[in-house]
Amino acid sequence: MSRLKINVDYLLGQLKALLSIDSPTGYTDTIVRYVTEELEKLGLEPELTRRGAIRTVVRGGRRLGARAIITHLDTLGAQVKFVQENGRLELVPIGNWSARFAEGARVTLYSEKGSYRGTILPLKSSGHTFNDEVDTAPVGWKHIELRIDAMTWSRADTLSLGIDVGDFVAIDPQPEFMDNGFISSRHLDDKAGVAIALASLEALMRGDAIVPVDTHWLFTIAEEVGVGAASIVTPEIASMVTIDNGTTAPGQNSSEFGVTIAMADQAGPFDYHLTKKLVDLCREEDIRYQKDIFRYYRSDSASAIEAGHDVRTALIAFGVDSSHGYERIHVHALRSVAELTTAYVVSPMEIERDVEEVSDLEGFTEQPTDPADQPRKKRKLPEPLSAPQD
Incomplete structure (x- = not known):
C-alpha cells in the first residue's frame, strides 16, 4: 500500500482554524501568515510571492519533472460599491455567487479605521412593513444592502466611520461539525482543500516518506476571481493536481463520499495520462472514487494553462452539496482525497520524458486507439458496390 495513514483529527482541526480566518479574495494576508507558520511547524521552508501565494517543496529523487499539489486560500466575499443616502451599503460580489445566499448573512466589514459587524439584507426585509412584497422582491446584488451595526443613519454618518467604497466584506462561515461526519459551512471551497493538503503533508513528514521527484505544494490567493495559479507555477513542474470541490447536484456524478476525479471542466478535458494515473491509484489502493465533468466550473488548473504553463493538469475533488452557497x-471525502494525494506523491514517475520541457518523439506518450487488451485485428473491407446495370 502506497497511501499513508491520515491524521483525521489534525485535518479537522486545521479546517476549523482555517474557517475562523476571513479571507475573501484580495484580503488574504492573515490566512497566508497562518498557513506559512503551519508549514514551518511541519518542518518545511515555505516561500511567498509578492502578493502572498505560498510555495513549499518536498524534495525528492530529482528536481526536474516535478509534481505540484495546489489549493487556494481565498474565498467568496463582497466589496462596498456605494454608500447610500440612508447610510447602508451597496455591494458587489467577489467571485461568482448568488445574492440569494448573501441575504441574511452576518458579515465583517474591513475599513481603514477598523472592522465593523453587519448583516446583508434585502431592500425590503420586513414583512411587517412590506407584507407579501418581501416574497416577490427580485433576487440580485442590486436588490440587497449591508446594514452596519453602528450609529449610522446617513451617508455622512457612514463615511465618518471611515467606511468607504472598496472596503472588503467577509461572509461568516457559520460552520457546524456533526458527529455523523457531515460538515456544513460556507467557504469549504477551498478551505477543506487546504486542510487536506496540510494533512497530506503532515502524513508525509510524520512517515518520513520518500518521494521520487520534487513535489511543490502551492497555495494561491485569487482563484475565485480566475487568477489562481497563473504566476506561481515554475518551469520544473511537469504535472499539477488541484484539490478543490466537486459539485453534488442533479445531473452530476460527484459524491460527498470518496474522491471525485474530474475528467473535464469548462476549460476542457484534463490531462489523459495524469487523470488515468489517479484513477489507477484509487483502484490499487482501494480508495472509493467516481468520475465527473463540470460544465460551469474552473479551477487553478485552468488559470495555469491559460497563463501559458505547459503542465499536465488534473482535479481531485471532495464532493460539496450547494457549492458557493x-x-x-463529509469527512469521508476529505480523508479519501488526502489518501489519494499521498499515494500520488509517493508513486513512481512513469513518463520519463516529462523531465524535459521540449524533446523529440522518443518516449512520447501513447493513448489507446483499440479496445483495451485486444490484439490489433485485420479489418475486412466491405465489398465494392457493383456498377449499375442498364
Whole structure:
C-alpha cells in the first residue's frame, strides 16, 4: 500500500482554524501568515510571492519533472460599491455567487479605521412593513444592502466611520461539525482543500516518506476571481493536481463520499495520462472514487494553462452539496482525497520524458486507439458496390 495513514483529527482541526480566518479574495494576508507558520511547524521552508501565494517543496529523487499539489486560500466575499443616502451599503460580489445566499448573512466589514459587524439584507426585509412584497422582491446584488451595526443613519454618518467604497466584506462561515461526519459551512471551497493538503503533508513528514521527484505544494490567493495559479507555477513542474470541490447536484456524478476525479471542466478535458494515473491509484489502493465533468466550473488548473504553463493538469475533488452557497461535505471525502494525494506523491514517475520541457518523439506518450487488451485485428473491407446495370 502506497497511501499513508491520515491524521483525521489534525485535518479537522486545521479546517476549523482555517474557517475562523476571513479571507475573501484580495484580503488574504492573515490566512497566508497562518498557513506559512503551519508549514514551518511541519518542518518545511515555505516561500511567498509578492502578493502572498505560498510555495513549499518536498524534495525528492530529482528536481526536474516535478509534481505540484495546489489549493487556494481565498474565498467568496463582497466589496462596498456605494454608500447610500440612508447610510447602508451597496455591494458587489467577489467571485461568482448568488445574492440569494448573501441575504441574511452576518458579515465583517474591513475599513481603514477598523472592522465593523453587519448583516446583508434585502431592500425590503420586513414583512411587517412590506407584507407579501418581501416574497416577490427580485433576487440580485442590486436588490440587497449591508446594514452596519453602528450609529449610522446617513451617508455622512457612514463615511465618518471611515467606511468607504472598496472596503472588503467577509461572509461568516457559520460552520457546524456533526458527529455523523457531515460538515456544513460556507467557504469549504477551498478551505477543506487546504486542510487536506496540510494533512497530506503532515502524513508525509510524520512517515518520513520518500518521494521520487520534487513535489511543490502551492497555495494561491485569487482563484475565485480566475487568477489562481497563473504566476506561481515554475518551469520544473511537469504535472499539477488541484484539490478543490466537486459539485453534488442533479445531473452530476460527484459524491460527498470518496474522491471525485474530474475528467473535464469548462476549460476542457484534463490531462489523459495524469487523470488515468489517479484513477489507477484509487483502484490499487482501494480508495472509493467516481468520475465527473463540470460544465460551469474552473479551477487553478485552468488559470495555469491559460497563463501559458505547459503542465499536465488534473482535479481531485471532495464532493460539496450547494457549492458557493451554504456548503456541506463529509469527512469521508476529505480523508479519501488526502489518501489519494499521498499515494500520488509517493508513486513512481512513469513518463520519463516529462523531465524535459521540449524533446523529440522518443518516449512520447501513447493513448489507446483499440479496445483495451485486444490484439490489433485485420479489418475486412466491405465489398465494392457493383456498377449499375442498364
